[in-house]
Amino acid sequence: MQTSFERIRDLVVTFLRTHAREVNHYVRCAAALIAIALFLEIFVFNFNHWATLGYDCVNLSSKLTLQQNETDETYRITEADNVIEFSNLNKEVKNVRIDFDGNQSAQNVQVKIEFTDEGHETYFDSTEYSSGVPVRTVATNDDGTEYLKLNTTGLTNNLRIEITGEDVTYPIKIKAVYINNTYPFYFLGTRFLIALAVITFIYLFRPKSSIYRISVVESSRFSKACIFAANILEIYLVSVLLFTGSNLVGVATQAYNSGSWDPTSVITTFEVGGENSQQYARLAEAMSHGQLYLDEKPPEWLQEMDNPYDKGARDELQKATGESYLWDVAYYQGHYYVYFGVVPVIVFYLPYLLLTGGSFPTAVGVWIAAVAFILGCTALLHRFARHHFKHVSLGLYLLLQMPLVFCCGILYLVKFPTFYSLPIMMALAFSMWALYLWMRGRSAKYPLGCYLGGSLCMALVMGCRPQFILLALVAIPLFWRRYISERRILTKRGAVEFLCLIAPFVVVGVGIMLYNHARFGSFTDFGSNYNLTTNDMTKRGMDLGRLAPALFAFFFQTPTTTGVFPYIQAATFDTTYMGQTIKEVTFGGIFACLPVLWILPLAIRGVRMRVRSRSTHTTAGVIIVLLVAGVLIALADAEMAGILQRYFADFSIMFLLVVVLTVFILNENISHESMGFDIAMKILPALVGVSLAYSFLLCLVAETGWYSEAYPWAYQSIIHMFQFWT
Structure with missing residues (x-):
């Protein structure tokens, strides 16, 4: 009798014999791709090493005038003595290496180099018409950043090096200064x-x-295996991005965030982001005590204010009394409340608190929701490809699934996995699974379970990110013909099915309304107007003047770029709106930055093709609803909250879904032998590639509160890894 191992071995051998030609082809292709990547890493990315192999290195340490430590033979750079100058070198200087002592505390320093050469008898700097030698950032614990390439003219006579920086800890220790050093080889x-x-x-x-x-x-089978492999890779990339920003994760082990690790536990959780970032955790504590307002008592001065929502007045009283208040919470009739959707607390925080007594790490919730979203996108598109668009290829499927996952804004939510990101991420995940279950239920013999599950997911969106409930309007084109036009709702079975569709909305909606009423005395008031934030939300109102700059920033603003990695910078913002605009940094509108959305104008043609080829107009209705919902959500965000980068995730998914449906329709109706199809398949990968590149580069832009600020020296190593030619 064969063992399990022998059966697996025989299956593998049989497969290899049957598909020997295909296996050999794929093995050769994989080997060629690996060889190209190896060539790039060894010879291109390490170009500086090969280009400097013949350099005659000179140690200039004997000319240093800095104070020397006799114990470790290092030189001290202090705030008063931070300039190194060498005269009469009379050498061709191609690079400078400042050898920092690796045993000192890691930090970033700014290195400014000036020199005189055959083209400059004096030191030169930036002028109105030219730029001088740029200041370089060097990490004192990263040898790779210590090498500074110079573009001098002929022989260099004098060389001046100034080492400064913001929040630099002195003294800074260096071991030596070299010129014309060979760059090290790094794989x-x-x-x-x-x-x-x-x-x-x-x-x-x-x-x-x-x-x-x-x-x-x-x-x-083969397609499912490839799609599964793509999902694993996508989840891995999302996980790496999230857990790289360890300062925002709130989880510690012996090897990860070890400074916060409790040696008696395998995993330790801890609070991150400060007191004003614990709204969900504090709400869970309040709920465990049987109350809906937070335990912390507002200061007396806040309770006595005529208008506690006036930030300027609050700041003055806080300064005068020395008593602080909670930021970004709802304040109503002497109590603090959390105005963010309550579903994350019910799903994650409250159960975790009751089971462990600890505070649930928000980043883990964001990660779980991100994984659920990725799988939901995959399931939904697979449903489209197998049951509604029968000519979808694996290549086209993956080419559309990747931007749907990565370009909808979740990477930015994962970059900042805070309580701000969690409700948006959960709303995205619930929305995808709701659409999938609804689509599956439409073709199921017994759809009750799918309808209940789909509607429950969509209803829970109200308790995460209320704006997303506009996506529920997709149900109108999905179910109108079956239950209204065909009057299936009048049959016993149809009525039960329709009840399964609406019952979760009623139950969840009633629960949320009672929750609102218990807090604010109103069934429809979520409490966002009582937010203690930058402006008085109770008097914000609706103003058409805010829409134009918001729509420009959300949709059409071109990205601001630079020649230095990661190439993207915060976009400038100007407005003629003569009032207060709530604005955080953004990085360009989705139609300008995501070329895959340039397919949207073809949606009109796609809708016409679908209408001509099908007796029903379901897909056309879905496309129209998605487009309208995307615009309305953007408008609602602009009016109710402001212009923030994380809000892009509220509406980007709608337009990306339209792109998916449009391409699937065109793929069904255009001959694959036509010139138009051939041109499209040449353009589409480029559009997707640029969109993905932008989305990933955005995740590496240095921002306040992120990894780049918490560990600037480590971030500098990342920059140097990509900017290998400097």
Whole structure:
């Protein structure tokens, strides 16, 4: 009798014999891609090493006039003595290496270099018409950043190095200063894998790739295996991004965030972000005590204010009394409340508190919701491809699934996995699963379970991010014909099915209204107007003047770029609106930054094709609802809250879903042998590639509160990894 191992071995051997040609082809392709990535890492990304191998290195330490430590033979740079100057070198200087002592505390310092050469008899700096030698950031614990390439003219005579920086801790220790040093060779596994991923993407999705000839329907098993592998990779990338920002995670082990680790536990959770970032945790504590307002008592001066929502007046009284107040919570009739959706507390925080007595780490909730969203997107698109658009290839499926996942704004939510991001992330996850279950229920023989599950997911959106409930309008084109036009609702079975569709909305809606009434005396008041924030929300009202700058920032503003990695910078913002505009940094509108959305104008043609080819107008209705919902949510965000980068995740998914449906329709109705289809398959991968590149680069932009601020020296190492030519 064969063992399990022997059966698996025989299956593998049989598969390899049966598909020997295909296996050999894929092995050769994989080997070629790996070889290209290796070549790039060894010879291109380490170009400076090979270019400087023949340099005659000179140690200038003997000319240093800095104070020297006799114990470790290092030189001290102090705030008063932070300039190193060498005269009469009379050498060709191609690079400078400042060898910082690796045993000192890690920090970033700013290095400003000036020199005189055959083209400059005096030190030169930036003028109205030219730029001088740029100031470089160097991490004192990263050898790779210590090498500074200089572009001098002929022989260099004098060399001046000034070492400064904000919040620099002195003294700074250096071991030596060299010129014309050979750059070290670094094989960086992360950079190699990124290069491999990029060239694999280019190879897989090139116009003539065989992946476009693999049908999702006809090659079901192989397609599912590839889609599963893509999901694993997507979840891995999201996980790396989230857990890299360790200062925002709130989880510690012996090897991760070890400074906050409790040696008696395998995993320790701790609060991050300060007192004003614990709203959900504090609400869970209040609920465990049987109350809906937070335990913390507002200061007397806040309770006595005529208008506690006036930030300027609050700040003056806080300064005068020395008593602080909670930021970004709802204040109503002498109590603090949490105005964010309550579902995250019920799903994560309250159960965790009751089971462990601790505070649930918000970042873990964001991660769970992100994984659920990725799987929901995959399930929904797979449903489209197998049951509604039968000619979808594996290549086209993956080419649309990736931007749907990565370009909808979740990467920015994962970058900042705070309590601000959690309700949006959960709303996205619930929305995708709601749409999937509804779609599955429409073709199921017994749809009651799918209808109940889908409507429950969509109803829970109200308790996460109320704006997302506009997506529930998709139910109108999905179910109108079946239950209204065909009058199925009048049959016993149809009435039960329709009841399953609406019952979760009624139950959840009533629960949320009672929750609102218990707090604010109103069934429809979520409490956001009572927010203690930058402006008086009770008097914000609706003003059409705020819409134009918001729509420009959300949709049409071009990104601000620079020649230094990660190339994207915060976009400038100007407005003629003569009132208060709530605005945080944004990085360009989605229509300008995500070229995959340039397909949207074809939606009109796609709708016409679908109407001509089908007797029903369901897909056309869904597309119209998605477009309208996306615009309305953006308008609502602008009026009710302001212009913030995380709000892009509220509406981007709507437009990306329209792109998916449009491409699927065109794929069904345009001949694959036509010139138009051939051109489209050349353009679409480029549009997707640029959109993905923008979305990932946005995650690496230095921002307040992120990894780049908490660990600037480590962030500098990331910058240097990509900017390898400097």
